[in-house]
Amino acid sequence: xxxxxxxxxxxxxxxxxxxxxxWSFYMIYSGMGFFVLVASIAISIYLGIARKLTILxxxxxxxxxxxxxxxxxxxxxxxxxxxxxxxxxxxxxAFASPKPQHTAYMLYKIGVPPLIAxxxxxxxxxxxxxxxALSEAIDAAHGRGVxxxxxxxxxxxxxxxxxxxxxxxxxxxxLYIKYPRREKTWVDKPGFRLVDILLVLxxxxxxxxxxxxxxxxxxxxxxx
Amino acid sequence: xxxLENIWYKDIIRNVSLTHSxxxxxxxxxxxxxxTTLLKIIAGSIKPDKGVVKxxxxxxxxxxxxxxxxxRSTVREEVELAYKIAGKxxxxxxxxxxxxxxxLADKSPYRISMGEARLLSIAxxxxxxxxxxxxxxxxxxxxxxxxxxxxxxxxxxxxxxxIASHDLDFILRVSDYVAVMHKGEILVYDHVFNVxxxxxxxxxxxxxxxxxxxxxxxxxxxxxxxxxxS
Ligand SMILES: Nc1ncnc2c1ncn2[C@@H]1O[C@H](COP(=O)(O)OP(=O)(O)O)[C@@H](O)[C@H]1O
Ligand SMILES: [Mg+2]
Numbered sequence: 001x002x003x004x005x006x007x008x009x010x011x012x013x014x015x016x017x018x019x020x021x022x023w024s025f026y027m028i029y030s031g032m033g034f035f036v037l038v039a040s041i042a043i044s045i046y047l048g049i050a051r052k053l054t055i056l057x058x059x060x061x062x063x064x065x066x067x068x069x070x071x072x073x074x075x076x077x078x079x080x081x082x083x084x085x086x087x088x089x090x091x092x093x094a095f096a097s098p099k100p101q102h103t104a105y106m107l108y109k110i111g112v113p114p115l116i117a118x119x120x121x122x123x124x125x126x127x128x129x130x131x132x133a134l135s136e137a138i139d140a141a142h143g144r145g146v147x148x149x150x151x152x153x154x155x156x157x158x159x160x161x162x163x164x165x166x167x168x169x170x171x172x173x174x175l176y177i178k179y180p181r182r183e184k185t186w187v188d189k190p191g192f193r194l195v196d197i198l199l200v201l202x203x204x205x206x207x208x209x210x211x212x213x214x215x216x217x218x219x220x221x222x223x224x
Numbered sequence: 225x226x227x228l229e230n231i232w233y234k235d236i237i238r239n240v241s242l243t244h245s246x247x248x249x250x251x252x253x254x255x256x257x258x259x260t261t262l263l264k265i266i267a268g269s270i271k272p273d274k275g276v277v278k279x280x281x282x283x284x285x286x287x288x289x290x291x292x293x294x295x296r297s298t299v300r301e302e303v304e305l306a307y308k309i310a311g312k313x314x315x316x317x318x319x320x321x322x323x324x325x326x327x328l329a330d331k332s333p334y335r336i337s338m339g340e341a342r343l344l345s346i347a348x349x350x351x352x353x354x355x356x357x358x359x360x361x362x363x364x365x366x367x368x369x370x371x372x373x374x375x376x377x378x379x380x381x382x383x384x385x386x387i388a389s390h391d392l393d394f395i396l397r398v399s400d401y402v403a404v405m406h407k408g409e410i411l412v413y414d415h416v417f418n419v420x421x422x423x424x425x426x427x428x429x430x431x432x433x434x435x436x437x438x439x440x441x442x443x444x445x446x447x448x449x450x451x452x453x454s
Binding site: 135138155 | 264267268269282283284285286287289291292293294295306309310334345348349351352354358
């Protein structure tokens with residue numbers, strides 16, 4: 001899942017995703033969650049994380065729906081669950097959409113100390129390596145004929161440990177970014193692309209319609 | 225019996241079809257051609273976006289980095305573990321001797337050289353008697369003698385093997401069939417000699433192995449001599 005985060009071609013400008021986050025919460029607060037839902041589903045499909053998010057959402061939404069259903073009945077349970085799900089979706093898509101390098105750049109530019117601005121890059125870099133190592137080690141175990149998941153789990157720590165030591169060069173590289181003068185290799189200046197413009201247009205349209213008055217919205221029936 | 229039909233995976237594998245049931249098949253191609261990815265699809269660790277994959281159930285594999293497949297503190301224990309996994313009885317030292325590794329029996333598998341580690345990883349893969357063997361870059365780090373050992377082991381194996389490599393000399397020596405891979409596509413899939421004598425390898429920028437060049441030169445001379453005599 002984390003393999004491609006740093007290299008992915010699908011991302012949103014960090015400024016735009018911040019605007020999107022603020023807008024989402026304002027819209028949900030104003031009972032216009034439907035439009036947030038549409039936007040966040042579109043973004044999650046664009047980012048290619050729709051399936052994972054669905055699974056994640058089921059874990060969040062189903063239990064809360066069941067509890068609310070028992071307490072308040074079907075209608076209230078459905079609306080509240082939908083709201084919770086929308087909030088979760090909006091937040092996840094907003095945080096998952098910008099490229100880490102771009103976020104690091106923004107944080108750095110607004111004066112956040114480099115060490116903090118880059119620290120979330122460490123996390124991405126390291127998780128990326130570890131998930132790669134994990135899949136390689138599992139493939140190797142399968143290749144040697146180890147079938148049972150439990151046995152694989154018992155054997156894995158050793159190659160993983162050795163892997164971490166072997167890849168200390170990568171880690172050293174990650175640590176290297178601590179030095180502010182090296183920032184150029186680890187940050188990217190974000191630009192505005194079609195996807196950003198589309199998202200901003202959508203946000204603005206809904207927002208202006210909302211300001212002009214609810215009655216203009218044909219889809220008002222769908223709001224919750 | 226391995227059958228791949230119209231496999232697509234992102235833009236790494238493009239419409240690959242392949243069947244293999246007997247002998248040694250080599251997938252050759254430059255770095256980044258998609259060889260490893262194709263092997264991972266065969267091994268079932270990557271699901272292709274499109275296409276049909278039919279494989280035997282038991283697939284043994286030795287991957288690019290052999291050090292991932294070691295768990296024990298000595299080479300001997302590693303072989304014992306492999307016998308245990310396979311549910312077989314065997315003498316670890318005897319097996320190591322077959323691979324020329326017996327002098328490493330009491331060393332840690334993490335402290336032997338890359339070539340030795342690779343041979344060991346291949347040995348461990350073969351112990352559990354899989355129905356199909358995948359070897360990813362098996363000759364990287366092997367010296368001349370180790371390559372010879374590996375070749376003779378592969379000859380005597382008698383089960384389908386798929387090798388991903390760009391070591392043309394070794395491929396010419398051991399393989400029966402060759403599939404040439406370039407930018408995610410299989411350009412040719414044919415008997416090893418047909419592939420080496422076609423001009424396809426030059427087209428994708430591989431130098432022909434000296435043996436092929438010598439063979440061609442000899443062939444031309446023989447023909448020339450025949451023509452002169454007749
Ligand atoms: N997990 C991955 N995600 C995205 N691209 C990958 C991944 N693994 C490999 N690639 C890319 O796929 C291409 C083929 O890689 P690979 O199968 O390792 O080639 P080969 O083994 O022939 O050298 C390369 O361009 C590589 O960058
Ligand atoms: Mg490879």
